[in-house]
Amino acid sequence: MLQLRDLPTTEVLTKFAERYPDADITAVSSFLHLLRVATDLSIALDACLSKYGLLQGRWWVLILLMREDSRTSTPSALADKAGVTRATMTGLIDGLEQSGLVVRVYTKDDRRSVLISLTDAGQAKLDVVMPDYYRRLRQCMQALNEEKRMQLQQILGLINSGIAAFIE
Amino acid sequence: MLQLRDLPTTEVLTKFAERYPDADITAVSSFLHLLRVATDLSIALDACLSKYGLLQGRWWVLILLMREDSRTSTPSALADKAGVTRATMTGLIDGLEQSGLVVRVYTKDDRRSVLISLTDAGQAKLDVVMPDYYRRLRQCMQALNEEKRMQLQQILGLINSGIAAFIE
DNA sequence: TTGACATAGTTAGTCAGCTAACTATAATGT
DNA sequence: ACATTATAGTTAGCTGACTAACTATGTCAA
Numbered sequence: 001m002l003q004l005r006d007l008p009t010t011e012v013l014t015k016f017a018e019r020y021p022d023a024d025i026t027a028v029s030s031f032l033h034l035l036r037v038a039t040d041l042s043i044a045l046d047a048c049l050s051k052y053g054l055l056q057g058r059w060w061v062l063i064l065l066m067r068e069d070s071r072t073s074t075p076s077a078l079a080d081k082a083g084v085t086r087a088t089m090t091g092l093i094d095g096l097e098q099s100g101l102v103v104r105v106y107t108k109d110d111r112r113s114v115l116i117s118l119t120d121a122g123q124a125k126l127d128v129v130m131p132d133y134y135r136r137l138r139q140c141m142q143a144l145n146e147e148k149r150m151q152l153q154q155i156l157g158l159i160n161s162g163i164a165a166f167i168e
Numbered sequence: 169m170l171q172l173r174d175l176p177t178t179e180v181l182t183k184f185a186e187r188y189p190d191a192d193i194t195a196v197s198s199f200l201h202l203l204r205v206a207t208d209l210s211i212a213l214d215a216c217l218s219k220y221g222l223l224q225g226r227w228w229v230l231i232l233l234m235r236e237d238s239r240t241s242t243p244s245a246l247a248d249k250a251g252v253t254r255a256t257m258t259g260l261i262d263g264l265e266q267s268g269l270v271v272r273v274y275t276k277d278d279r280r281s282v283l284i285s286l287t288d289a290g291q292a293k294l295d296v297v298m299p300d301y302y303r304r305l306r307q308c309m310q311a312l313n314e315e316k317r318m319q320l321q322q323i324l325g326l327i328n329s330g331i332a333a334f335i336e
Numbered sequence: 337t338t339g340a341c342a343t344a345g346t347t348a349g350t351c352a353g354c355t356a357a358c359t360a361t362a363a364t365g366t
Numbered sequence: 367a368c369a370t371t372a373t374a375g376t377t378a379g380c381t382g383a384c385t386a387a388c389t390a391t392g393t394c395a396a
Contacts, residue, residue: 001169001210003353004228004248012235021293022302023309027309032207037324037331038206041199041310056384067180076344077325081174088383090346112344112391114331117175127187134190141195142331144323145312149198152323155316156205162308173385225352245375256353258376278359280374342393347386361395363372 001042002035034159041140048136053099057084062101062126065118072117074103100124107159119121169210170203202327216304220297221267225252225260225273230269230294233286240273240285269293 008016010025017023042056049059060082065071079089093116096102105115116121144152176184177195185191210224217227228250233239247257261284269290273283293317312320 001208003225003251005251006232008235020298020302022299022306022307024302024306026314026317027312028302030312030320031305031309032256033204033324035206035210038203039169040328041334042203042333044331048334049278050299055382057171062323064174067176074344075346081172082286083171083173084382086345087347087385087386088316089322091382110344110392114345122192124253128189130184131190134188134196134318136334138190138195138285139333141327143190143200143326143330144195144198146194148323149194149328151319152198153201155320155323157314158199158311159309160205160208162311163208163212165307166216166304167180223352242374242396243376252352253354254357254375255377278362282375330352337396338394340394344391345389346378347388349386349392351384352381353383354379356378356380358373358377361372361374364368364370364371365388366367 001039002032003039004032004036007032007036007132045133048133049129052125052132054125055108057082058096058101059087059114059129061089061096062122063119065102065116066126070117071123072115074113075116078116096122118160169207170200171207172200172204175200175204176236205280213301216301217297220293220300222293223226224262225250225256226269227297229257229260229284232288233270233284234291234294238285239291240283242281243284264290287330 008028010029013025013028017025018082024164035080046056049055061078064081065073075088075089075093078093082089082092084092092103093104097104099121101119103117103119105117107113107115143150154164173240176196178197181191181193181196187195214224217223222230229246231240231247232246238263243257243261246261247254250257250260252260261272262268265272267319271285271287271288273285275281277282
């Protein structure tokens with residue numbers, strides 16, 4: 001995401017705006033702070049998960065499986081929902097299967113397809129990780145009351161609609 | 169960052185909150201939306217830069233050099249400001265030097281050290297990329313008036329202070 | 337009914353980040 | 367003054383994403 005640590009000060013932005021008149025100083029500043037905070041959140045989440053031998057990718061796979069009543073899904077459905085390629089999902093499942101958190105079940109219905117099933121060990125892992133995650137997240141966000149949370153969601157919605165401007 | 173595409177609905181979060189009572193539904197929802205929008209912004213920025221043969225890493229190096237009056241810095245200072253390791257900075261500079269956008273200048277003062285200098289071609293590249301970047305960013309954020317931008321900054325500040333909760 | 341196309345999953349190779357180890361040079365303390 | 371320690375940069379090898387190509391299986395229309 002945003003690696004940059006040394007965010008531009010208003011002075012730097014003003015200097016750049018002289019050369020590049022299209023620069024909108026508060027827009028740039030808000031944009032960069034948003035990326036900075038989100039990146040740091042993501043890094044902090046990884047640090048939290050790594051205590052349990054997980055990374056975001058594998059953790060989300062476990063959660064996606066837990067969302068299913070059958071605790072079961074296919075690699076391609078998981079890939080779509082997790083937002084990675086099927087090739088990446090193959091690797092994630094390999095790792096989870098080696099750790100015994102999921103199993104590949106071969107079905108007769110469609111012999112191209114495989115079912116991925118959350119094991120008891122996988123569910124047990126979530127039952128340890130999720131309470132810690134939820135507790136820390138609650139504390140992280142506790143300074144935001146409901147009103148501010150709604151303001152944030154609304155602002156994010158507006159920015160989200162604007163993203164198209166980057167892609168044409 | 170956040171790969172997950174299929175963000176949990178309120179129903180899913182409610183179901184999870186039954187099993188994990190620490191779950192704070194609006195906290196989780198705000199958190200995930202923040203990561204989702206920031207990730208999509210970052211991807212969109214990459215798409216914009218890639219039209220000019222740049223990626224975020226190399227682009228930030230050029231900008232950091234342009235910030236200096238001398239258009240010059242050292243790999244270690246650049247690494248600190250760009251938020252990457254010195255090893256990574258070596259690779260970024262290799263790529264930029266091959267493209268002729270920067271040059272390594274060996275100095276006699278401290279023979280361990282190298283100066284990295286923005287070339288005319290590097291400045292010319294920025295003079296093409298930056299106006300496009302600023303124009304798109306302005307448009308992306310145009311739905312946010314100054315009041316909302318300040319609200320966003322304030323909320324981000326609160327969340328930023330909360331990040332410590334993830335790390336202990 | 338069979339040739340063309342579509343779909344599911346995997347494999348191979350690339351990329352940009354990382355850490356750890358290394359070389360060379362400089363600074364420091366006894 | 368010289369051994370130790372610190373600093374600057376690079377190299378080598380690891381990781382988890384990616385794309386592209388491949389195997390196997392299923393679908394469909396002439």
